[in-house]
Amino acid sequence: MKTTITTEGVDLAGRSRHWHDTIARTYFPLDLTFRRPEAFDGVITSWQLGQVSLSRLTSDSLLYRRLPRHFREPGPEEFLITIPARSEVRFRQGGKEIRANPGAFFIERSHEPYDFSHDDPADLWVMKISGDMLGGRIRAPDRFCSLEFDATNGASGFFTDMVHLIPARYDSMSEETRSTVGRQLADLLALAIQADDRVMQSGVSSVRAGHLMRIEGFVRRHLDDPDLGPDTVAAGCGISVRYLHEVLRDTNTTLGAWIRDMRLMAAQEDLANPGDRRSIGEIAWARGFPDQAQFSRAFRARFGMAPKEARGRG
Numbered sequence: 183m184k185t186t187i188t189t190e191g192v193d194l195a196g197r198s199r200h201w202h203d204t205i206a207r208t209y210f211p212l213d214l215t216f217r218r219p220e221a222f223d224g225v226i227t228s229w230q231l232g233q234v235s236l237s238r239l240t241s242d243s244l245l246y247r248r249l250p251r252h253f254r255e256p257g258p259e260e261f262l263i264t265i266p267a268r269s270e271v272r273f274r275q276g277g278k279e280i281r282a283n284p285g286a287f288f289i290e291r292s293h294e295p296y297d298f299s300h301d302d303p304a305d306l307w308v309m310k311i312s313g314d315m316l317g318g319r320i321r322a323p324d325r326f327c328s329l330e331f332d333a334t335n336g337a338s339g340f341f342t343d344m345v346h347l348i349p350a351r352y353d354s355m356s357e358e359t360r361s362t363v364g365r366q367l368a369d370l371l372a373l374a375i376q377a378d379d380r381v382m383q384s385g386v387s388s389v390r391a392g393h394l395m396r397i398e399g400f401v402r403r404h405l406d407d408p409d410l411g412p413d414t415v416a417a418g419c420g421i422s423v424r425y426l427h428e429v430l431r432d433t434n435t436t437l438g439a440w441i442r443d444m445r446l447m448a449a450q451e452d453l454a455n456p457g458d459r460r461s462i463g464e465i466a467w468a469r470g471f472p473d474q475a476q477f478s479r480a481f482r483a484r485f486g487m488a489p490k491e492a493r494g495r496g
Contacts, residue, residue: 184352188225197222201241208237209262209310210292211252215245229352232361233454234368235310236348245299253293259313261323262290263371264298265333265342268305273298278328287333287342289375291324307345311368318447319372321398321433321440326375338374341367358457365451393421393429405445408472412437445469446484449477453492462489 187204189197198219205212208226216222224241264271265287273280273288275296282288290296293313316323333342344367355363376395400418404410415437416426430437449469452458458465463474466489471477481489 183230184228186225186227189223190225194220205246208235209308210248210260213247213249213252215247217243227349229348230360231348231364231367232456233312233315233451234364236345236367237308237310238349239306239308240304242303243301244304245297247298248290248292248294248296250295260292261311261313261316262292263309263311264288264290265307265309265345266300266304267307269300269302271298271300271304271306275327280328280330282330285332285334286330287338288330289323289327291327294324294327296327307342309345309367309371311371314447315368315451316372318444318451319368319402320375321394323375329378331374331378336374337370337377341370341374344370358455361455362457365455390429393419393425394433397426397429401441401444405441405448405470406468408470410441410470441470442480443484445471446481449481449489450485450492453489454494456494462493465489 187208189200192200198214198216201216201222201224202212202214204224204226205214208228222242222244224239224244226237226239228235228237264273264282266282266284268284271282273282273290273296275291275294280288290298313323320326332338348363348367352360396419397415400415401410404414404418407414412423412426416423419426421429426437430440433440446469449465449471452460452465452469453462460468462478466472466474466477469477471480478489481487481492485492
């Protein structure tokens with residue numbers, strides 16, 4: 183579904199409230215401070231791509247704040263990936279501040295306070311993705327909310343190129359194709375983040391970070407193996423089982439718990455995909471759950487619903 187919301191035609195006295203509501207519906211609730219609330223102009227066009235949304239936002243000068251009260255109520259964690267197309271944007275989260283100009287992108291986390299502002303009229307591309315969907319591709323994605331990524335080269339360039347191409351092709355896509363494109367956009371985002379040298383050095387030594395990246399990649403490629411475990415992963419990555427557990431200790435999780443969660447998130451995406459015609463049992467098997475009853479119990483515990491309820495929710 184494509185939607186466009188604008189301040190055009192809205193009474194000047196009501197524009198700030200209209201834009202507050204528009205931002206909350208499109209992304210999530212934020213506090214907004216307007217330089218000239220009585221003369222504010224803004225437009226948001228959004229394209230839904232299954233479990234991912236893409237939007238283009240143009241507006242006058244504005245300050246957005248995400249405050250603790252905005253996420254006190256239980257709700258899913260989400261991330262926004264912002265790509266400035268015009269003028270500088272300032273972003274501060276987790277005690278760090280970046281100034282992003284066209285040619286860059288950065289990540290905002292919904293479940294931590296932040297400030298986001300631009301003094302000049304802005305033109306922004308924004309991708310919204312759930313924490314589960316991004317976390318199924320990148321371990322602990324919140325680590326990267328203080329980084330500014332190059333949006334012009336390599337994998338990042340492919341990611342931003344795809345963002346710019348989607349609107350022109352959107353109307354000719356079926357719902358099934360849109361959902362597939364959303365997942366591919368998430369894959370490209372993960373590839374762009376992982377290709378950044380700073381990601382390799384984030385939180386652990388560069389040597390351990392390199393091993394951790396190989397472990398993550400190996401696990402994702404072999405989720406369909408029901409016997410995937412420490413011996414298989416260690417052998418596949420050319421390290422000892424003891425060192426495997428030592429590297430994973432830095433992530434505050436066990437290999438078994440991590441594999442199980444990745445399998446469940448992958449299965450949830452499969453079930454939400456309207457183009458996936460496989461039975462629930464076939465999806466469970468393909469994601470490493472040979473026992474469908476065990477899969478159903480684990481799925482309900484993880485997502486609060488039965489697998490059949492998740493069908494077609496993309």
